[in-house]
Amino acid sequence: MAGNKEAILSSEKSDDTTDFLDRHVFEPISIVFSHIFIKLGIIPNVITVMSGIFGMAGGILLYFRDFKLNLIGILLEIMAYIFDTCDGQVARITKHCSRYGRMLDGFCDSLAFASMYFALSFRLMNEMIPFTNVYWGLYIWPVSIAAGYSHQRQSAMVDYYRNLHLFLLKKGKGSEFDRSSDLKAEIDSLKGHFAQKFLMKSYCSYTKGQEKASPALQRLLNSVDFENVTDSQWAEWAKRSRKHLWLTKFLAYHPKAIVLYASVLAGFHVVFFPIVIVFFGTLHLIMVSKYEKFANSCILEIEG
Template sequence: MSLFQEYKNSLKKIEVEELFDLYFYRPLAFLLVKAIYSTNITPNQLTVISMIFGILGGISYSFGTHMAFMVGAILYLLYNVVDCSDGQLARLKKNGGTVGRILDGIADYVVSVALYFGIAFGYANNLSDPLFWWIITAAAGFSNAIQSGLLDFYRTRYLDYVLVRVSVLDEGLKVFEEEFERLKNINGRYFDKAVIWIYLKYSAVQQKATNPKPEQEKIKAHISAEEYAQKNRLLIRLWTFLGPTTQWTFLIITSFLNRIDIYLLGILIVGNILAIIFYFLQSKADAALKLKSL
């Protein structure tokens, strides 16, 4: 197998990948994966390492100096590379597990929270109107979460239709429920039990909000993978511009420019305007396929 083919096998479908991931972070992550492939390092260990980089990045931003912002930016660059590598290693070694999938999601949330608290304490607190910038920071963090959530929903749905697979949420819940029941009969493994329990509670809420009604499932059965892809291929590419990697890259650039305000206002204003435009376009595409939007 050629190196390029091996790299492609480590990716999701190309159209759902963020451009910065595809052309920068994932190639670097692939080099890391190749370097450690023959070792005993696991995807979960890479996830924890990436989370450590992310938390340290948030702490660095809390110092509030230009140098601290640049150090934080480098740490977040490393975070993103290692964060990409855990999934690539799991796909190549075919050793991804239930806990690993959840741990990866938890790490993303923890790192995002660390960033915005770091900005709030290190940047907003040092401005002439700290309360205003605390509000801006909180609003940007909330917007970031919503934008990433929208991408995650539509990307997952795209893959469900195009790959003709059972909804990942439904299928995943069954797997995690079975794993949780199995672990309940085993002494120890408290970390694994806690992680899966948290995920099951979160997913139960998410499932109520996003799962289609029975009539929607009937509609899904009559939509071919080709038809869905044709209507949504461009849209899913547009959604990726609101993804976490694009936002991290924007943060890194503005940090080196010492303009965290541009990052916050960019996420809050430009990001939300794009989200509204993409949602409108997505609703039109969904209506044409008789699908229910979020």
């Protein structure tokens, strides 16, 4: 097991893009499961689907006004996250990394979070609006839809900026930083592969949304000849990007999960949607602003 453990650890992404809980809690646990999956010959995509099933089942259990069921749901969500970490570890160590695997991973993550949002929304429909005698009813849906949309945009930009940082660290080689123009060309070349085409089109739309939210960064990417960027310039850009990564950690999985789990177990889950919209939404705007300023400063240096 020691050899596999060392190999898994060496395959991990940069510490820059992982937070304390990942490094010290979830990765040590997931290494054990990854070793088991490798021994059993279970491929990454199967682990991804298992993660999605756990996530959706856990989300559904948050609908019930039962502490034990809610706790089981939360434990299933935690197990889903561990498996979600495992699929990447197993993919990297067994050399089964693929864009389709990453797209499937994102799709399953979305289904898991959607199940939580739907469960909370249906649960709140039958509860009173705070400080009133009025049931939420259908009024909860505009709130939950706004929170879900905000959550999706936050997660998309966290993913984008983390991949950007890895792109800079790896000097443009072997990263998962995709451009929609490249994806569209691949989609056009696919013939008769419905499932692959569906995933690619969904991923391309997702990537376009990331690009639309970062116009200055797109101007930078379009103006640089990355083949001729010096090592010192790569290092300088990575250093500047690193300064803003703390924002991606605040907007990633763990902070939202902690707020969700704590509010559900305390019976005060009504606060979750407003916190996603207001608090995390504000952090999202700050994060995008910081990275756009970073991109503009790089453009000025290149043009100057």
